Amino acid sequence: MTDAILSIRGLRKAYASGTEALKAVDLDIRRGEIFALLGPNGAGKTTLINIVCGIVTPSGGTVLVDGKDHLEDYRHARSRIGLVPQELTTDAFESVLSTVTFSRGLFGKRRDPAKIETLLKRLSLWDKRKAKMMELSGGMKRRVMIAKALSHEPDILFLDEPTAGVDVELRRDMWDIVRKLKSDGTTIILTTHYIEEAEEMADRVGVISRGELIAAEDKHVLMQKLGRKTLKLTLAEPMAEIPGELAEWNLELEDEGHILCYRFDTNAEKTGVPSLLRRVSDLGIGFKDLSTRQSSLEDIFVGLVHEERAK
Amino acid sequence: MTNGGFNGEGVYAIYRFEMARALRTLWQSLVTPVITTALYFVVFGAAIGSRMTDMDGISFGAFIVPGLTLLSVFMQSIFNASFGIYFPKFTGTIYELLSAPISSLETVLAYVGAAVTKSMVLALVTLATATLFVDVRVEHPLLMLMFLFLITTAFCLLGFVIGIWAQNFEQLQIIPMLIVTPLTFLGGAFYSISALAEPWRTVTLFNPVVYLISGFRWTFFGVADVPVWASVAVMLAIIAACLTAIIWVFRTGYRLKQ
Structure with missing residues (x-):
């Protein structure tokens, strides 16, 4: 891929304890996209992020940040990356303004009070600039950590579980911030437990399980490719068992025979829906209602991870 | 910052933070150690010094005066510099340092530079305080x-x-308390080692x-127990040993990175 801002090849990590956190992961992140990395706890999401950011040493493989090796050319790579870690770790006694100014300097950028002011205003932190970190609420601390990560104007932003333990309102808020960043051209890689979040925001979704990247696709493609639909017929009369004439559709009965359920692949050339409905009416089976439901990213995710575990 | 250049902004940011x-x-960091050392001057200098x-x-x-000033400098230098790097490890804010485009040399320069500044100020204030109680000259x-x-x-x-190296607060205290303090008390802070009998000498x-x-x-009074060149050699040897350890730590990520 030519337009990859981040290119990961064969990335491995085995911890001293023997745990294999990553097993040869290949991943390309496109310039300007929002990429959501999904996976159960301990799947290797944070390890992946920490390797790219220089906090964890890889056991093998390469990471190219805009074409340059992230270890050999660490200054180049790191000055272009901002990281918001999962844990809210801050210097309790520092003020918001001083801690964000510190971060900009640490990343080698000239002091620029005007830029910091703009950044703090954008994250609704300007009023709190003189507050000490320990006086802030969890949501505010998270914002400060985002401000710190953005203080050196990075092209790539890593958000490790940005909305973990954040209430609904703040979560929406966070989503707005992320969207704004994307519109400015920042590439965003986020990990999340909330699949709703990936569904809502991501352009592409990667699923990681037990250190392996088991899917990385455009969100819509993934949902279409792996998604299934369910057709439910609410019957006029409950049915004791499915008639033999309907055997070819593999139907199921739900709700004590009140609902006839048909699961089908949205990608199949023939979904079998029209023929099923024809056969049902031919058999004189009456129904009061009909509904279809598309499986969510969550269903897909659960399906993928289970499949992987079964191997 | 130009690519591959020196991250002066980063060094300055850490230095400022530490100061x-x-x-x-x-x-x-200043008042307590100065008062503690001044108490020694009062007791051994003004009060019972005349009987010695x-x-x-x-x-x-x-x-x-020089020995007691150094005792305080040893302690505060170790506490200051160790705390500066231990605390981010303890709170987790070290993630930022590890993910920053700053070299190990720059990191050491910033943290140790700030600690040295503080220790120099402490030493000079302690010496100035000493002159209030005893008659000191600097040759x-x-x-x-x-x-x-x-x-x-x-x-x-x-x-x-x-x-x-430290993994808890106790370990931070062990070396200064259990090794440096005894070595200083037995290292001629209160006496000239020429006064010792063999084999202790x-x-x-x-x-x-x-x-x-x-x-x-010697820089104060022009008299020394050991040749001045040997003193310089020992200082340089300690600096070299610590630098070697630090370079190794950053190369291997020992107790910094997984």
């Missing part, structure tokens, strides 16, 4: 500053290494602190 921390904790015999022709009160002021600079650098580097020569105190005292 701001010292100012916030001025009582702990002179050492190498110098009044006892004045004789102990070689420039060399005195140079010795002080090398000694603080050596102990701040040592502190930095301890800060990286020879045994004492294996204590590196003897060389530091002797050299530093």
